[in-house]
Amino acid sequence: MAAEKSAEVGAHEFACVQCGADVSYEIGLSALQCPYCGTQNEIPVMADAVGEQDFRAVLAAGESAAGTYDVSTAKCVSCGAESTLDPNISHDSCAFCGVPVEAEAQSRRLIQPQALLPFAVPRDDARQSFKAWLASRWFAPNTLKRMGQLDGGLQGVFLPHWTYDTDCSTSYVGQRGIYYWVTEHYTTTDANGKSVRKSRQVRKTRWYPASGRVLNRFDDLLVAASHSLPTKYVEALEPWGLPELVAADRAYMAGFKTESYSVDLESGFAAAEQQMTGPIQQTIRADIGGDTQRILDYRVTYRDITFKHILLPVWISTYRFKERVFRIMVNARTGEVQGERPWSWLKITVTALVGIALVAVIAWAANQS
Template identity: 45%
Template sequence: MADQHWPCAQCGADLRFVPGATELRCDHCGHVQPIPARPQARSRALGEIPLARGLSDDLTEAQTQTVQSTPCPNCGALVEFKGAEHATLCPFCATPVVTATGETRKIKPQAVLPFVLSEAQARDAMTRWLGSLWFAPNGLQEYARKGRALSGLYVPYWTFDADTRSSYRGARGDHYYTTETYVSDGKTRTRQVQHTRWSAASGRVARDFDDVLVLASQSLPRDYTDALAPWDLSALEPYDADYLAGFTAEGYTVPLSDGHAIGREVMAGVIRQDVRADIGGDEQRIDEVETDWSEETFKHILLPVWMAAYRYQGRAYRFVVNGQTGKVQGERPWSKWKIAFAVLLALVAAGIFYAVNQNR
C-alpha cells in the first residue's frame, strides 16, 4: 500500500485527483492539470491476459513490476515502500511497519476505476446509512458526522473470464397432493397433503463468464466488499498513476492462484443455479456436475473505496463506501436499551392479544 504524491508545477504543493473529473487539482493555489485521454492505451489495458500465463509466471516485463513491501503484522495489508523509506504506519490500523529485506515481483494493475464520489459525498452516504439502522444508539449518526475524514483507497481486485460447458446428473421433484381425513375437536376434517415424485434427470448447461470479481486484499472483510457490488466496470480506465494522486493504493495480498480458486467457486455456484433451472420441477437434487473450463483469462484492477473507522464507547467500527455508487457497508453498534424496549413492547402486545382472545 502506498500513498501517491504529485507536486504542483506552480507552487510545489501536492496535487490530488478530483473525483468525478479527469483532472488533478492543487488545493493550495488552485492549479488544474488535466489527465490526457489515451484511447489506444485503453483497448490494450482492458484486454484480458491468458490465465495459464499468469499462473505459470510467464508474463512480460511490461505486465509486472518490482516492489519493496511487507505485510502489516496487525491487519495483513500489504504496505509498500518507496525510495529510501524504511518505516511507516499502516494506513488501515496505524501499526508501525518496517520494511523487510528483498524485493517482490508483482503483477501490475491493468486498469483503474476512478473515484466518482468526493469525500463529502461519501460521508453523506454513510451518514444516511447510519441513520437508517434500526436499534442503533441515538448518538451514533452525530458522532460519525463529527469524526475524522474518510480515507480514499484503491482496493486491488482480480477479474476472471471463462467459457464453461457442464454436464450433470441429478433428480427432479414434482409435487402432487392427496386428500387426507383426520379428526380434530371431535369433528372429521380433510386436508391436502403434499408429496414429491422424483425422477432421474441429466443434461448439459453452458455459460460464458465475464469479469467475475474477486477481492485481492486481506485487509478488508470479503463480505463487506462483496456487498458494495455492483460496479460499473465499463467505466474502467487504463492504469494511470494520476488517478491515484492524493489517494492510497493497496497492493494485492491474495495471489492470482488463490483468487482464481475463489473465482471458480463463484462461477460453480452460478453453474449449479443453471443446473437447477435446467432440471426444473418443484425441487431439484444435484448428484454430480462436471465442468469443462476454457478461454480462461484475468485482469488485475483497482476499485475505489472510501473507508472510515470510528470508536464508539470504547469499540472500533469500520465502514466502507463504494466510491463509484455510494453504496455503504460496515459494522454497526447496537443500542441495548432500544432492543430491551422493543422486546418489552412485544411482550406487552403479546399479553394484550392473549388476554383479548381469552375473554372471547
C-alpha cells in the same frame, strides 16, 4: 459533481506541463490539477487498453510473466493489511485499523494492475454519507450518533480485485421428477369422538434418469484479492460499474493508497468457482426439466479462462467508541456505505420489553372480549 484535490504525491512524480510543479488527481475532472497555476493536466485516454490476460499461460510461466514492479509497502502488524505509500512517505497509519505503520522498501513479484475505476465521490460527500448511514442505525448508541466523528478522517484506498471470464462445459447425471396424485384413505376421530373414514389427495413423485451436458458463459466474476476488510462488507459495496474501467494509469492513483493483493491469482479463481456453482446447477436443473430435479453428479470443464487485476476505490475510516475501533467504508463511485457499528443493548432491551408488554396487552384484551 464538485471536484476535490487529493493529497500531494512524491516530488515530481507528476509535473505540471505548464509550470513544472507537482500536480495531483482532481476528483470529478479526470485530470491532474496544478495547485499553483491552475492548469488541468489531462490524463490521456488509452483506447482498448483494458484487455484480458490468459489465466493458464500466466500460471504456467509464473505470475512474474504478467509483470513485476518494486513497491514501497507498509504492512500493518495489527490487521496484516499491506499498502503502497507515496515515495516521500515513510510513516503513516493503517487505513484498515488505524494503527501506525512504517514503510519498508522491498521487491515483490506482483501482477501489475491492468485497470481501475477512478475516484468519483469527493471526501466531503463520503463524510456526509457516513453521517447519514450512522443516523439510520436505530440501535446504535445515542452518544455515537451525536458524535458522528471519523477518527483520523477518511482515507482514499484502492482495493485489489480479480475478475475472471470463462466458458464452462458441464456433464451431469441426475433424475427428473414428475408429480402425480393418489387418493389416500385414513381413519380419524370426529368431534363426537367417533372414528370416521376419510380420504385425501397426496402428491407423489416418479423419478426418471437424466443426463446431459450444459454450457455456461461467465464474464467479469469479481473476487476481492485481500482479506483486510470483511468480505460481506466489501461485497455489499457492489455494484461498481465495471464497464467503466479505465487503464491503470498511475495518475489516477496520485494521492491515494493502493493495497497490495494477498489472495493470489489461483486462489482467486477458486473463489470464483464458488460463485459459479449456483448458476451452473440452475442450468443443469433447467436442462433436466420436469417438476423437480435431483443432481447426482456433475463435472465442470473450464475453457478459455482469462483475468484482469483491477483496483476499486473506497473511502475508509475508523471511528473509536468506548475504546473499540470500528471500520466503515464508502464506495467511492456510488456513495454506498457499509461497515461495523456498536449496538446499544439498552435500546435493544427496552424494545424487547415494549414488545413483550404489547403482546401481553393484546392477549389480555382478547380474553376480555
